[in-house]
């Protein structure tokens with residue numbers, strides 16, 4: 001069994017250049033997690049979750065510029081050359097289930113062929129057949145799936161294939177970007193059972209989701225992202241029981257809970273644009289507790305297990 005990893009992200013920013021404008025997709029983000037912990041990143045569409053994952057994978061598009069520090073088991077990812085990262089880390093130590101990947105499996109190749117391509121791309125040296133069989137059995141698939149084309153298998157099976165592909169080079173950390181989105185509730189539950197099993201076997205997981213309920217099933221640590229910033233970070237249990245940031249509270253109120261008849265309160269309004277985001281608290285326009293001083297940048301206040309960025313907790 002592999003040992004789980006530590007990851008520490010310090011003051012990470014990612015800016016995209018797009019049509020002459022600068023999009024600040026990740027804005028001075030800091031967090032860390034330890035061995036035996038998995039991390040969840042939650043927030044609405046467009047808040048920068050995927051960008052954060054891609055930065056850790058060193059797989060950002062060419063129009064992105066990155067600053068800050070990412071330490072993976074103490075090694076600085078941003079200071080590692082691309083060739084060294086490709087040779088030793090990408091897919092071999094850290095892999096990613098890209099958002100929507102199950103819908104971009106190549107329709108003209110069998111699943112087996114697509115596994116072989118990944119092994120080739122990552123310069124796999126061992127027994128290919130054995131590696132593929134091991135990967136598919138670890139996600140609960142059996143041999144016949146290998147001869148099928150993507151359109152011949154169900155959504156749940158496709159997602160298992162994507163997980164198996166991320167696991168094929170036996171990485172220690174997997175970044176799962178919205179792995180249950182677009183699947184029906186029953187299949188979502190099965191995928192979560194699978195991720196939990198893999199975690200128990202020693203895999204570190206970063207789970208990216210707009211659904212805090214799903215994250216709470218697996219993650220010990222959670223970061224709540226809003227308009228490019230992490231506005232609250234800490235132990236999942238603490239944040240679930242006692243959320244401090246008004247945005248976290250709104251997110252929790254917007255998810256249905258089993259066995260509870262509590263009314264779901266949808267979050268109204270939209271986050272600010274990431275092109276020249278406003279100064280002061282970015283949640284200001286939507287916050288039920290906004291005060292005059294919230295027009296100034298909120299301080300980062302230490303909590304029991306992390307921090308919250310909000311004037312209410314000064």
Ligand SMILES: Nc1ncnc2c1ncn2[C@@H]1O[C@H](COP(=O)(O)OP(=O)(O)OP(=O)(O)O)[C@@H](O)[C@H]1O
Pocket residue numbers: 016017018023025043044045046047048049050051052061063099210274
């Ligand atoms: N390659 C790119 N070039 C320019 N802007 C980009 C690029 N990729 C993402 N963005 C912008 O960066 C911001 C963050 O995008 P990102 O995809 O990281 O958000 P997300 O939280 O993953 O959203 P979703 O929940 O919809 O997947 C958005 O405003 C998005 O439009």
Ligand code: SF4
Pocket residue numbers: 245246247281282283284287288289290291294298309310311312
């Ligand atoms: S800083 Fe002010 S506006 Fe922002 S979340 Fe806290 S109370 Fe609301």
Ligand SMILES: [Mg+2]
Pocket residue numbers: 049050051099177
């Ligand atoms: Mg995304």
